[in-house]
Amino acid sequence: MLDTFGMQSQDFVLPEDLALDKVVQEVPSGIEPEHLSFLVSMCGQENVSTDTYARIDRSYGCGMIDSIRLRRHIIENLPDVVVAPRSQAEIEQIIGYCNEHRLPVYIFGGGSSVIRGFEAVKSGISLDMSKHMNRVVAFNELNQTITVEAGMSGPQLEDLLNHAPEKLGAKRRYTCGHFPQSFEYSSVGGWVVTRGAGQNSTYFGKIEDIVMSQEYVTPKGVFKTQDQPRAATGPDFDQLMMGSEGCFGVLTNITLKLFRFQLQNKQRFCFMFKNWDDAWNAYREIMQSEFGYPSVFRLSDPEETEVAMHQYALAGTPADTALKLAGHKPMQKCLLLGYSEGECGFARHIKGKIRSLCLRRGAFNLGPMPVRMWEKGRYKDPYMREDLQDFGVMIDTLECAVTWSNMEKVHQAVREVVHSRPKTICMTHISHAYPQGSNLYFIFIARMNSIKEYLEMQYAILDAIQKSGAAMSHHHGIGKQTAPWLEEQIGTPAMDVVRALKLHFDPFNIMNPGGTLGLDLSEEQKIKSWSMNLED
């Protein structure tokens, strides 16, 4: 970073702005007294709040745009009231009432959206699912499933499953297998409605593979899918509701498939390839060879590998020297790391096959240590964003999905856009893999102070992703941020289906209105100039 930005070490001594000052601004709630009375009578005074801080907290997510706005005390798009329902019955009453009175409803799960998922653009009510709607509904060990309320957090779920014998009366310990980078602050409901992915998804699957059934409260009534392992009984309603991002109704509970807890079988591996072409073809080959999939499986492109050499404490070590001697060059070499899981022999076999395939492709075996380093930072690294901002450096991440035959085109197109701005870093990795393709995850880092400039970069990347034929998101979802790019990517006939479903479930557009999923884009959103007028 010092090199790229022409910064000195002393530039990182005195922060420009620690942003620890309180956001003092009071924003009056516009809620009608009779609506407030109804909510209080329904959920109790202690579960209804019009306090400004609570309303900011339940409308802003964890995206870069959220962080930037808070740092600059830009407060917009707040709900009038935050309500924490205590049961599905209360949610049914509230949705019925809001439908009747045309009150917008936003749903807060864990608050970790990076795509302005639950931002209360049209004010109204924010339903806070995290306070009460976080209980176990049922546990079925024969089926290896658990049913939980949508507001349950990742760590709460995982703690229950890991200690299933003590906490659920089970015979074994389990895991959900879903560990997004946002794990600590994400909710099960958020995973599901956005089609999230955990960092171990290559083995466990994305959340849409892990979900068995769901229950929603929609303006049209309760909608519950079936607990069946598979069926040939018409469309798959689970796959139709997942990705609805709060626009069809409130997800109240989810039945998840479970996996056995057998972390003791974890098999770590790390290899360095001489160039990107060898690296991603080996990576693809591993996914197409049918010996089972690794769990964590991450490949960094040359630019990211340079950062990784420092991040995983490889730079300057004997391994670094050995790499140089073996002809691995800076800005060419590519780091692959991960681990396999599952039954012991299965995990070992996968690691063995990966090793021989990588060595055959001329890779250098770096052993398990870099993986351990990655594991240490897997949830914490994103917080560096805040520290970097203290020193005037902006960082953001954008991601998409690609087929193998389109991967390089997308990779190059986005890198070109980022590098068209001087002194800007563009790191890329693949971290979720399939036999037919993968995700692509871009991180741009720049010394940047202007919101407008930041948004122009973000929008240019989204444009490049769309124009090069990738899916606009692999696991962040669409929200209000990426919404203007959705229709052109999935096509108008597909958007028409989303609109037909919206009309079916939510005819008065009370659920998460304000552009989510491209359903009711404002004129500004349509021309992709939304938020561009935020004061720098």
Next chain:
Amino acid sequence: MLDTFGMQSQDFVLPEDLALDKVVQEVPSGIEPEHLSFLVSMCGQENVSTDTYARIDRSYGCGMIDSIRLRRHIIENLPDVVVAPRSQAEIEQIIGYCNEHRLPVYIFGGGSSVIRGFEAVKSGISLDMSKHMNRVVAFNELNQTITVEAGMSGPQLEDLLNHAPEKLGAKRRYTCGHFPQSFEYSSVGGWVVTRGAGQNSTYFGKIEDIVMSQEYVTPKGVFKTQDQPRAATGPDFDQLMMGSEGCFGVLTNITLKLFRFQLQNKQRFCFMFKNWDDAWNAYREIMQSEFGYPSVFRLSDPEETEVAMHQYALAGTPADTALKLAGHKPMQKCLLLGYSEGECGFARHIKGKIRSLCLRRGAFNLGPMPVRMWEKGRYKDPYMREDLQDFGVMIDTLECAVTWSNMEKVHQAVREVVHSRPKTICMTHISHAYPQGSNLYFIFIARMNSIKEYLEMQYAILDAIQKSGAAMSHHHGIGKQTAPWLEEQIGTPAMDVVRALKLHFDPFNIMNPGGTLGLDLSEEQKIKSWSMNLED
């Protein structure tokens, strides 16, 4: 059979009815001359037929009810005309025309439906996709995908893939991994719209796991899903269109994920368990142990195992004697057989783990021979139905999907219904497995002559399946046969979504009308008395 039905060997010497006589009846076509002219001008005279035989052939499937009706010369529900379009452009023109003139459209793929899937209940036009719409559209070896037209047959596809180097210019040989019992006479389009399953689905997945993208011509226009390995961009449109059974539009082409052809790695196994409880719990345990899934994986219940002893030539062999000595009793013991596939070490590891798990549960190792016997008959066994009818014996199969915790309830409920009729065989097996549950496949065999009695048995089984909480189908689909049971199983809110989608894609109900998927059930269908008035 001799024992159960009180029949003698000589009863199987002289057939009661060989049913080789020609169905001579002429049924005049009701098509308006101007519609016929349009179709001829569009597709050419040679691709348009009003011949009675062609119309029967393209309306009747391979269900027992189809066989019974043909044997008794009961000809009903014929289309007015059979048209074989040559391109998607022609299909677009035809669907536009039919939508304008409100002409019913039925779609014929391979003709192997067993649920009255494409029966032309409202007459109109039958689109024969098998004649021309059976070409390769694209092959992408980097992605391991192939795009084919919907009318391509299973054997045609598999032949292309197995000989990909010669026929597609590929580097490797491939397989589609989808081998339903109807393989020889099924079409790719039929697999997809019904959510079919191959007999190897436990490893390769059901067709909904194998499909990458699809293109439909609907009355609303062309609807094409995206080629992406995964996405978080709203609902999954592939999973919404699969299961539409011709009610939303005409599936014209499909992109399928491919697997490497490595049959040389096949690892066969066969075990006998002492009782059903041990057997299905071992089977479940195998699916939940995370060492990878076998490909073919079939477990017969005690009654089916008795038949299997003869079918796989085990009865009277030294193995049979050894089983008896080891305490395996008739009508208690259960046969498990299958094989693993994929990369060599992966396949071996799975077989090894299955062996040790089965032996630990007290199973007897029968070696690979019964599997070879099963492989010989895997596509041919169903034809026995015709021979049995020659001698007055009826046989039919019904299937459903269950969770493990509900499996025994469904198994017992259906067996009870079948056995409530004296001298009736009820064989059951599990042949498609998941960690959370499986299918259940029922075969009833009876000396029976009355259509009414046959249908009463079928309807009673469907009732039992629904009431005990199973999914009405795991892979046959719903069609017009199972349609009256659908809404009560999936629930009215889910049916309302199907109806909303139907209205969106096909507002004038021209696509596969007449009860399919429960969309426009007749009064007779609603009270489950449809076809009951067929003459015996």
